[in-house]
Amino acid sequence: MEDKTRPAAITLDREQHELRVQWEDGITSRYPLNALREACPCAVCRGGHEMMGSEHDPDLETIEVKREYQVSDVQLVGNYALQFWWSDGHNSGIYSFGYLRRISPEVKRAAGGQGNQPGR
16 A cells, blocks of 8 residues: 655755655655665666566665766656656656655654555
């Protein structure tokens, strides 16, 4: 079951090199930009369509960051996601709010290490 909590505020902090999402429930998630790029949810970055879905979501606290990335642009996609334009030219990953919520270490800690996925 997908968590329907929505962002109340989204901040791209280039100085701190992070994306911050304040969720409606009061949790603030901090996503280091380098880890966020490595966690791109597109099929190419995930290694194919068979690697899609929440069971394959990365752990941002242990993800291997291969290089430094900059964000040249970020835009809302409808009312459900963000799309980033990265310094390596990549821009096909659509980071849904549900995905961002699932990979948030702060959300996982608030839920006792279980993220927002009931029954897991």
